[in-house]
Amino acid sequence: MTSVDLLIVGAGPAGMAAAVQARRFGLDVLVVDDQPAPGGQIWRSVETVAAAPRGKILGQAYQAGKPLADAFRASGVRYQPGTQLWQIEPGFRAFVTRDRQASTIEARSVILATGAQERPVPFAGWTLPGVLTVGAAQILLKSSGQIPEKPVWIAGSGPLPLLYLVQLLRAGGKIAGYLDTTPPGRRRAALPHLAKALGAAGDLIKGLAWMGMLRKARVPIVRHVADIEAIGSERIESLMYRTRTGQEKTVPADVLLVHEGVIPSIHGALALGCAVAWRDDQDCYAPVLDPWGESSQAGIFVAGDGAGIAGAQAASLRGELAALRVAVTLGRASEQAAAEAAKPIRRKLDRQLALRPFLDALFKPRPEIFAPSDATIVCRCEEVTAGDIRAMADVGRPGPNQVKAFTRAGMGPCQGRQCGYTVTQILAAAEGRTAQEVGFYRIRPPLKPVTLGELASLDRREKVS
Amino acid sequence: MFRKLHEPEGAITVYVDGIAASAEPGESIAAVLLRAAPHWSRTTPVTQSKRAPYCMMGVCFECLAIVDGIASVQTCLTLVRDGMRIERQHGKRSLSA
Amino acid sequence: MSRSAFDTAVIGGGLHGLSAALHLARAGRRVVLVEQNWVGRHASGATAAGVRTLGRDLAEVPISLESMEMWHRIEAIVGDHCGFHSYGQLRVAEFTAHLPSLEKRLETMHQQGYGHEEIIDRAELLKLVPAIAPHCVGALIARRDGAADPHRALRAFRRSCEGAGVVIHEGCGVTAIDRRGSDWHIRAGEQEITVPVIVNAAGAWAARLAALVGDDIPLGLKASMMIVTERLAPLLKPVVSVVGRSLSFKQSDQGTLVIGGGLQGRADIDAQKSAVDFTELAKGARAATDLFPSVKDVRITRSWAGIEAKTKDLLPVIGPSPNASGVFHAFGFSGHGFQLVPVVGSIIADLVVSGKTQRHISPFSAERLMTTRAAA
Structure with missing residues (x-):
């Protein structure tokens, strides 16, 4: 039995930032994570890859994860990679398995920093080998330096497909086409949120630059795709797509990557009995949290995309806030000091969150996803x-x-x-x-x-x- | 289905259904399975349909395979080791296997 | 809603409530069933669904044997086989020191004239259950026992009820029961029901229900935990339990292992919630892996705890209310009520319709618990 002040579940941006912050207050912190190395999904393998040629392909936002991973390693946190957390009981007692050995951890506070997963997109044939998520393909690029062998089809909506397409171009990959499923009218719907989003203009400009790169590389783009179907017996052999104007086409396909946004990982919060509420803006549930990220269950915090999708920078900031509050509740910081320390963090967080209504409106999932x-x-x-x-x-x-x-x-x-x-x-x-x-x-x-x-x-x- | 961008550094050998495959330290078994034809990891217990790694982050459980005799291993979360024996998993897990 | 639409209200949408409602409707009663949550939400949806006569308290044996006959023709009763298979239930002795308790049980059964339990030796045990650890020395067996699929049974009983004219209201927790002349007036969610007859099949909440009509019946709680694993190729057919440990071990039609045995989790009757205690559940996993060494690396996909009522003597309450005429109780099955579902419904229908039953139910009277009340 291990005993700690703070158990952090997940070593992505939120988990690492929370750990670093908590260590500043001298808390005894244990971080457990499924993955073999720190970084979460966004910064998978960042410690080894950031400086490698692959780091350039993946881009600056990826390489930016390296300093936090370094700070995390240097913070004096106890870190258990390759560890699956499978239960937390009140009190708190966490149950984990690592290297086929189960053990328990007693913790006075818990921060769930379990991030997000891609929104499941059921369509005919989505279980066939050769159909993967865009996120999966990007993880393969980050952690294994591999890309689809033959020209790849990408179908979906949101920033991630665009980013991956750009990374694939940089890596010399071949693209069969991008089936953009964003329905018509989304830009108009997003426009009212634009002014507020300009605080994070850098991200918007980046998105525009990606589109420019795709056009320049003459990536075939089919817009307003409403339906897709993967066809094949033992693996995908072809795919059919239909646009909203009724244009239908069946094309050969070796690999199809799909992506329709990301949703918070809420299984941990749900299992712990944390209250969740439906988010119309993101079409998913998210935990009900106070301004520090504490859930309806005292002592259980949720930070990062698991608290509602807001991206890596917001995740780090939310991790810092949660750790500040834990330091207060465990008597290592005064309320006043925490409030003071939180001010600049909240300012930065507000700027990040200001971008979301625009992105959420622009990339709101098409209704077909929910009516297979x-x-x-x-x-x-x-x-x-x-x-x-x-x-x-x-x-x-x-x-x-x-x-x-x-x-x-x-x-x-x-x-x-x-x-x-x-x-x-x-x-x-x-x-x-x-x-x-x-x-x-x-x-x-x-x-x-x-x-x-x-x-x-x-x-x-x-x-x- | 997938290919590596570079020559693996310090390449090691794993065996997929007995066939040697080159792998790189630090990568997942699932990554290797996506390079090794036929590109699937298991058949389902319900209809024996073929499945391959799908999410690569541990949430879909499609990449289950038998690793060094242990069945239902999430290969996207498990790193390769030199000499590792990987078998594609067929249907309902059999304990005599 | 017309108040005279019904003459019988069943409170509780578990399998016992459904079975009572079904038998009553078939006996010509106009039945309404109210359920605070949804049909099968608690014990009936959380059960391992063992269909077991083996090892039952002597008081239960007669109705249990009758119920077993009903299970063997369950399709004729509810129009579906309910996933019932009769591959036997075994109580395994791991060590020779455990054999005398089984032999004593068998002797008692023979003295009472029952022949449905037998002792088998190690060779037959290994033949029936090849996957069992070779150190086991023998077992007590009831060959006609078996197991069913609880969700399939729930759907079948529900459909049969609706086919027989039972009206089911879900999401209707009872908040008040008052006398209206010779009738009872029930408030349950949005429903107001006036009927002469009430059947209390409210499971873990039955004592509260009983209190509303003036019966003070002390009742404990159970939160028995279950483990379900990933699907496996066929491993065993009978249901296996073991002397001296909390283990019930079987394989479902889907191939999953279903492991229970009465290890207790935590129950919160007010929140209508239960939780698993993994430190406790580890004992069940230990027993499972000791008895079936080959399952060591099998993955657990789910676990849960169901909430139900437990009496002091672990026998159910079946019969009329001592204090409230027109009220009939069927609860307190203490973790082994699933097998009794068909017969208890029939008993309740007897009691309601004719005021008496051929079955021997005096051991299940509510009075026995009320007169010898002890601190819980």
């Missing part, structure tokens, strides 16, 4: 289709948990991380309710699939005889 065809698999693990879910809406007004029990959707190893929102949205549509009313799966531990043997090893009882 009956034949489309929704739950990848248990292979439950949208039609199976809709068929359940005929008895009573079931919520996600009843549908889960009856169809097994959400019962597989991913624990509903790929189907949760789709099930919620399908039921909302079928029952004439809002997604907020329908709710989300109850998250049943373990958060990660610990083995029976690992759990058994925590039983300290003498051998039975």
Whole structure:
């Protein structure tokens, strides 16, 4: 049993910044992370790659993660990479597995800095080998220096596909085309938020520059794509896309990358009983937090994109704020000192957050994502289709948990991380309710699939005889 | 399906279903699987359909494979080691395997 | 809603409430069922769904055996097989020191004239359950026992109820019950129901319900924990428990291992929530891996704790209210009520319709708990 002042879950921007801040107050901090090295998804492998040729391909925003990773390493934090956290019980007692060994950690405070995941986008054929997320491809570029072998199709909306396309161009990759699924009218919808976003003009200019690069490289771009389908028997062989004007085309495809924005990872917060609220602006749930990031469960904080999507810089700032508050609650800093220290952080955070309404409006997910065809698999693990879910809406007004029990959707190893929102949205549509009313799966531990043997090893009882 | 941009530094050898594959220290098994034909990691327990790494960040569980005899390993979260034996996982996990 | 639309209200949408409602409706009653949350939200949706006569308290054996016959023709009763398989249930002795308790049990059963339990030796045990650890020495077996699929059973019972005319209101927690002449007036969410007969099948909340009609029945809580694993190729067919440890171990039709055995998590009856205690659950994992060494590396995908009521003597309460005429209780199954679902519904229908039943239910009277009340 390890005992610490503060347990931080996740070593991305928020987790690292929180750790560095907490160490300034002399807190005994342990950071556990799934990944083998610090950086989170945004700065995957940044310690080794930032200075390598690949660092240039990935760009400055990527390389900017290196100093924080260095500060994190130098902070005196206890750091356990390759560690899966699978449960936190009140008190707090955390259960983790590392190198096939389970152990427990007692912590006085917890900061969940588990980041985001890409929004699941069910469409016909999305389970075929060769269909990956854009984020996955970018992780492959960061951590393994690899790119699609043949010309790649990219379909989706948001800044990430543009960034990845640019990185791919720099890396000498071949692009079959970009199927931009952003519906018409989004720019107009976003415009009212532009003035406020100009505080972070650098990011906006970057986005425009990416578009310029794609045009210059003559990347084929198809706009207003409404539907895609991956076709193949054992892997993707071709893809069909249809635009909103009805233009339909089937083209050969070796790899298709998809992306429709990112959503907070809320499984940890949900499992801990932290209150969440629906965010219409981001079409997802996010934990209910006070200005320091403390959740409805005292002593449990959420920082970073897990608190609502706001990007890496905001994540670091939220991590610092959470750590400040933890220092106060553990008696290592005065309320006044923390409030003072928080001022410049909040100013920077406000500037970052000002950009979001513009981006959220510009890249609001297209409605088709939430209404897949009956034949489309929704739950990848248990292979439950949208039609199976809709068929359940005929008895009573079931919520996600009843549908889960009856169809097994959400019962597989991913624990509903790929189907949760789709099930919620399908039921909302079928029952004439809002997604907020329908709710989300109850998250049943373990958060990660610990083995029976690992759990058994925590039983300290003498051998039975 | 995927290719590396560079010659691996300090290349090591892993075995995918018994076939030697070159790998680079620090990369995930899933990255190797996406370079090694046939490019899939498992078949599903429900309909035996083929699946390959999808999210690369530990949230989709499509990249499960048998690693050094241990089944249902998330290969996107597991780094390669020299001599590692990786087997594609077929359908429902079998304990006698 | 017309107040005379119903003559019977069942409170509680678990399997016992559904079974009572079904049998009552088929006996000609006009039944409304109210459920505070949704059908099968707590114990019935959280059960391991063992269909077990093996090792039951002698008082329960007669109704349990009758219920087992009903399970064997469950499709005729609710129009679906409910995922019921009869591959037997076994109580394993790991060591020779555990055999005498099984032998004593068998002797008792024989003395009472029951022949449904047998002892098997190590060789037969290994034949029936090849995956079991070779150190195990024998087992007590009930061959006609088995297990079902709780969610499938819930849907089947619900559909049968609705087909028989039962009206189900979900999201309607009972807040008040008052006398109106010879009737009871129930307020449940938006529903106001006036009926002469109430069936209290409110599970963990049944004592509160009973108190509303003047019965003070002390009731404890259980929050039995369950583990479900990833899907595996076929490993075993019977349901296995073991002497001296909290373990119930079976494989579902889907291939998942379903591991329970009564280890207790935490329950919060007011919040209607329960939580898993992994330090405690580790004992179950330990027992599972000791008994089935090959499952050591199998991954757990879910665990949970269900909330239900427990009586002092672990026997249910089945029968009329001592203090409130027209009220009938069916609760307190103490962690082993699933198998009894078909027969208890039938007993309640007997009691309501004819005021009596052929079944021997005196051990399940509410009075036994009320007169010998002890601190919980």
